[in-house]
Amino acid sequence: MTEPTRSFDSSAVQRRESQGASTLGVATARGRGCFAALALVCLVGLAPAPSQADDAAQVAAGKKVYDTYCVVCHGVNGDGKGLMGVIHRAQQSGIVVYTYPRDFTAGMYKFRTTPTGSLPTDADLMRTITNGIPRSAMPSHKDLSVEEREAVIAYIKTFSKRWTEQEVMAPIAIGAVPDYVGSSESIARGKQLYDDAGCVECHGASGQGDGPSSPELKDNWGDKILPFDFTSGGLKGGTSPTDIYRTFATGLDGTPMPSYEGVLEPQQGWDIVSYCLELMAGAQVAQR
Numbered sequence: 001m002t003e004p005t006r007s008f009d010s011s012a013v014q015r016r017e018s019q020g021a022s023t024l025g026v027a028t029a030r031g032r033g034c035f036a037a038l039a040l041v042c043l044v045g046l047a048p049a050p051s052q053a054d055d056a057a058q059v060a061a062g063k064k065v066y067d068t069y070c071v072v073c074h075g076v077n078g079d080g081k082g083l084m085g086v087i088h089r090a091q092q093s094g095i096v097v098y099t100y101p102r103d104f105t106a107g108m109y110k111f112r113t114t115p116t117g118s119l120p121t122d123a124d125l126m127r128t129i130t131n132g133i134p135r136s137a138m139p140s141h142k143d144l145s146v147e148e149r150e151a152v153i154a155y156i157k158t159f160s161k162r163w164t165e166q167e168v169m170a171p172i173a174i175g176a177v178p179d180y181v182g183s184s185e186s187i188a189r190g191k192q193l194y195d196d197a198g199c200v201e202c203h204g205a206s207g208q209g210d211g212p213s214s215p216e217l218k219d220n221w222g223d224k225i226l227p228f229d230f231t232s233g234g235l236k237g238g239t240s241p242t243d244i245y246r247t248f249a250t251g252l253d254g255t256p257m258p259s260y261e262g263v264l265e266p267q268q269g270w271d272i273v274s275y276c277l278e279l280m281a282g283a284q285v286a287q288r
């Protein structure tokens with residue numbers, strides 16, 4: 001197999017990182033640009049005209065589901081300030097972090113197939129609600145009917161005007177997993193890229209989430225957040241090679257985890273996946 005050797009442009013990552021910088025200021029400024037763009041789209045009259053009665057009925061049904069299953073954590077106002085408050089505490093390298101329920105009023109989502117800074121698809125929300133989010137206490141709701149899950153998705157969208165002002169972008173295309181993923185050559189290339197692309201800064205040389213930047217990281221809500229510890233088991237967004245690739249292609253919005261879309265060539269991405277799997281090897285996949 002002939003695999004081209006590509007040099008890695010680390011300045012591109014720097015630009016990306018500052019673009020996705022995790023401050024509310026940046027997020028708002030970015031949001032505003034998009035709102036303006038969308039307003040234009042609406043003026044031109046491209047916005048779809050949904051059947052309003054059906055929508056209202058679905059939102060009402062979704063509110064019932066929400067008030068039964070979600071409100072205790074995500075709160076009456078969808079701001080993540082439900083009665084349960086702090087619901088997950090973890091300790092890593094002596095640093096304690098708390099994971100709070102998502103604040104839906106920000107309209108910002110971590111686990112998407114769509115590009116950084118954009119809204120998730122309904123399928124993304126369905127996956128999160130169905131599977132839950134490991135290591136965060138967000139439970140699986142696979143026992144709810146599909147209609148109930150669809151309705152609650154419609155309801156949580158009412159908490160943020162991003163959903164009426166912005167379009168959902170198409171998912172980032174991720175091809176089939178190449179055969180070389182997991183080969184020793186790919187792992188070696190991936191290890192180099194893990195350093196060059198700056199993963200090591202946050203995730204650490206041993207992959208334990210203890211890189212030099214890790215003690216300082218905060219999410220967009222100002223709460224301390226730690227990079228993933230690859231030796232600790234399952235990822236929040238799924239543990240297949242494709243899930244890992246998706247994580248750094250899309251970035252996790254609202255967290256310091258940047259998007260590398262357009263920065264890494266596909267082969268470089270899959271080589272990094274090989275190295276991530278290597279870091280995870282031997283670790284038991286965490287039970288949900």
Ligand code: HEC
Binds near residue numbers: 070071073101102156
């Ligand atoms: C026991 C508390 C709890 C309950 C109950 C709960 N959640 Fe969550 N949820 C969380 C936490 C915590 C997070 C944040 C996880 C993280 O950021 O790692 C979250 C995150 C989310 C996200 C954001 C995913 C993303 O991509 O950022 C969605 C959507 C969501 N929950 C929907 C729901 C819905 C709908 C229900 C009810 C059917 C529900 N949750 C019930 C705790 C809960």
Ligand code: HEC
Binds near residue numbers: 237238256
């Ligand atoms: C600026 C710091 C930073 C950099 C650079 C960074 N990450 Fe992350 N990464 C994070 C944080 C913080 C999280 C945890 C997010 C959370 O738990 O919500 C994370 C989470 C992850 C996850 C777990 C996702 C999940 O579903 O649980 C993977 C995989 C990952 N990063 C891979 C990478 C790779 C590969 C690179 C380099 C190409 C990289 N990261 C660069 C900060 C960073």
